[in-house]
Amino acid sequence: MSRKVRVRFAPSPTGGLHLGGVRTVLYNYLFAKHHGGDFVLRIEDTDQTRFVPGAEEYIFNCLKWCGLEPDESPIHGGNYGPYRQSERKELYRQYAEQLVKNGQAYYAFDTPEELDKMRHDLKTNENTSPQYDHTVRMKMKNSLTLTQGEVNDLLAKGAKHVIRIKMPLNETVSFTDIIRGEINFNTSLVDDKVLLKADGMPTYHLAVVVDDYLMKITHAFRGEEWLSSAPVHILLWKYLFGLDEMPKWAHLPLILGPNGKLSKRDGAKYGFPVFAMNWIDPKTNELTEGFAEKGFLPEAFINLLAVLGWNDGTGQEIFTKEELIEKFSLERVHIAGAKFDFEKAKWFNHEWIKKSEVSDLKSPVKNVLIKKGIVVADEELLEKIILLVKDRCTLLTDFYEQSSFFFKTPTQWDVDAIKPKWNEGKKLFFETFNSKLLSLEGWDTALLENVFKELATEKNIKPGELQLPLRIMLVGGKFGPPVFQIAELLGKSETVFRINKALEVF
RNA sequence: GCCGCGUUGGUCAAGGGGUUAAGACGCCUCCCUUUCACGGAGGAAUCACGGGUUCGAAUCCCGUACGUGGUACCA
Numbered sequence: 001m002s003r004k005v006r007v008r009f010a011p012s013p014t015g016g017l018h019l020g021g022v023r024t025v026l027y028n029y030l031f032a033k034h035h036g037g038d039f040v041l042r043i044e045d046t047d048q049t050r051f052v053p054g055a056e057e058y059i060f061n062c063l064k065w066c067g068l069e070p071d072e073s074p075i076h077g078g079n080y081g082p083y084r085q086s087e088r089k090e091l092y093r094q095y096a097e098q099l100v101k102n103g104q105a106y107y108a109f110d111t112p113e114e115l116d117k118m119r120h121d122l123k124t125n126e127n128t129s130p131q132y133d134h135t136v137r138m139k140m141k142n143s144l145t146l147t148q149g150e151v152n153d154l155l156a157k158g159a160k161h162v163i164r165i166k167m168p169l170n171e172t173v174s175f176t177d178i179i180r181g182e183i184n185f186n187t188s189l190v191d192d193k194v195l196l197k198a199d200g201m202p203t204y205h206l207a208v209v210v211d212d213y214l215m216k217i218t219h220a221f222r223g224e225e226w227l228s229s230a231p232v233h234i235l236l237w238k239y240l241f242g243l244d245e246m247p248k249w250a251h252l253p254l255i256l257g258p259n260g261k262l263s264k265r266d267g268a269k270y271g272f273p274v275f276a277m278n279w280i281d282p283k284t285n286e287l288t289e290g291f292a293e294k295g296f297l298p299e300a301f302i303n304l305l306a307v308l309g310w311n312d313g314t315g316q317e318i319f320t321k322e323e324l325i326e327k328f329s330l331e332r333v334h335i336a337g338a339k340f341d342f343e344k345a346k347w348f349n350h351e352w353i354k355k356s357e358v359s360d361l362k363s364p365v366k367n368v369l370i371k372k373g374i375v376v377a378d379e380e381l382l383e384k385i386i387l388l389v390k391d392r393c394t395l396l397t398d399f400y401e402q403s404s405f406f407f408k409t410p411t412q413w414d415v416d417a418i419k420p421k422w423n424e425g426k427k428l429f430f431e432t433f434n435s436k437l438l439s440l441e442g443w444d445t446a447l448l449e450n451v452f453k454e455l456a457t458e459k460n461i462k463p464g465e466l467q468l469p470l471r472i473m474l475v476g477g478k479f480g481p482p483v484f485q486i487a488e489l490l491g492k493s494e495t496v497f498r499i500n501k502a503l504e505v506f
Numbered sequence: 507g508c509c510g511c512g513u514u515g516g517u518c519a520a521g522g523g524g525u526u527a528a529g530a531c532g533c534c535u536c537c538c539u540u541u542c543a544c545g546g547a548g549g550a551a552u553c554a555c556g557g558g559u560u561c562g563a564a565u566c567c568c569g570u571a572c573g574u575g576g577u578a579c580c581a
Contacts, residue, residue, distance in 0.1 A: 128577090129507085224512090391545095
């Protein structure tokens with residue numbers, strides 16, 4: 001009988017939620033839901049110096065927008081709380097002390113200056129970043145080098161100290177990564193990582209192991225950047241709780257930018273978002289644009305993220321969240337990192353806009369229009385407009401360009417586009433056309449097109465040569481859906497009005 | 507430097523000993539449409555390199571190169 005699947009995501013509230021982070025959440029979520037398990041979200045606010053106000057709330061907003069709400073979290077509650085690292089502070093010390101007692105960790109009293117000095121003194125061309133490891137620990141100020149009495153004195157005096165893991169000499173630590181298979185590390189090459197900081201807060205290394213144990217996590221998925229510190233976590237599991245209890249690991253490939261690791265700067269540089277939603281850094285007031293505000297549908301966003309590094313083997317690319325839950329498997333996650341391609345991302349959004357129902361598009365489109373100062377009074381008209389233009393919108397924001405002319409009479413016309421072929425005959429045509437429209441019984445696309453073509457034939461002008469001028473009269477430029485459909489939605493009086501108005505200028 | 511991980515068209519990728527090496531994005535051509543899209547039909551473009559193993563290697567092994575992550579009292 002296997003345990004219920006429980007996976008977790010543990011962001012630190014340090015700022016915006018970037019693509020890699022959202023994808024990690026996504027894979028956690030999909031895996032949990034695929035197995036009918038729980039998706040636990042805890043906050044890694046272990047380091048007060050890096051905690052950014054508003055960032056936690058921001059994370060929840062992003063998850064909500066993406067439709068990836070956790071089953072347990074600081075705001076959703078759950079049976080394994082508290083879910084904030086800072087609120088669990090007292091838990092960690094005992095485990096660290098236990099390791100010290102068992103000789104698997106030790107107190108270190110080195111000051112930051114002493115550490116700097118050590119790193120500076122030992123730095124050579126062959127060893128550009130010396131580690132606090134078995135080669136130097138016996139030269140430092142710690143409970144391995146001091147006498148028991150000295151240590152007790154320091155502790156009694158309340159001397160600042162950390163607890164570091166004592167990496168064993170020349171042992172092989174192995175574990176099986178669900179995506180990558182067996183991975184081995186030689187412990188001699190791993191440094192004595194700090195487990196408990198001088199301020200009493202745990203580092204990620206201690207916290208992740210203790211919390212995963214206490215919260216009964218069965219599967220731990222995280223970015224590949226954690227792979228190097230995996231041996232520390234494995235050892236901690238072995239020392240503290242036993243390897244049998246340890247969750248299964250999977251290290252997810254990185255999402256890369258055009259030049260290496262995807263960074264916030266790449267977004268600014270290449271003009272695409274890297275965060276799920278807008279993030280304003282409270283310190284600098286700097287805004288980083290999000291996919292939501294850029295005009296992405298959340299369904300498209302998680303879809304494109306899901307298939308950036310995973311596929312179901314069939315060639316299918318468009319998946320609903322339900323399909324993803326059903327088909328997702330870690331074994332089919334790609335091992336290598338993937339470069340993010342914004343063009344493809346836009347394609348996904350376009351596909352999603354095309355396949356979305358008008359009723360689902362209405363609210364986001366309305367928001368786009370309202371933001372641009374357009375008042376949408378007629379809901380029915382809005383629905384017709386969306387249906388008419390959605391195939392040509394890649395981003396939700398495109399709905400503005402594609403439909404604003406339905407709400408605003410043009411005040412400028414692309415005169416250059418028609419001027420070369422404009423003449424009195426055409427002007428006369430439109431004057432006649434307008435009076436015909438006025439006396440028309442009924443008003444629909446087919447009827448308008450008929451009247452237009454009949455009159456063109458009568459006047460001996462090719463209808464094609466008249467369509468562009470009509471379009472420009474109605475919308476102002478060479479864009480928009482088929483011109484007679486525009487006229488139909490505009491209605492008789494507005495159509496006639498626009499033709500007259502344009503005729504004065506042409 | 508050291509350690510880990512990786513490498514199939516420009517990008518995402520399928521394929522895991524025998525394939526004409528799928529498909530998608532992007533690009534190009536044509537059709538549809540005398541706006542632009544959508545849609546349809548085509549096209550150019552790929553197994554990092556060098557050694558093995560094998561009758562046979564994109565697929566397995568070793569090396570090299572390159573990329574990437576880590577090397578913090580950051581996560």
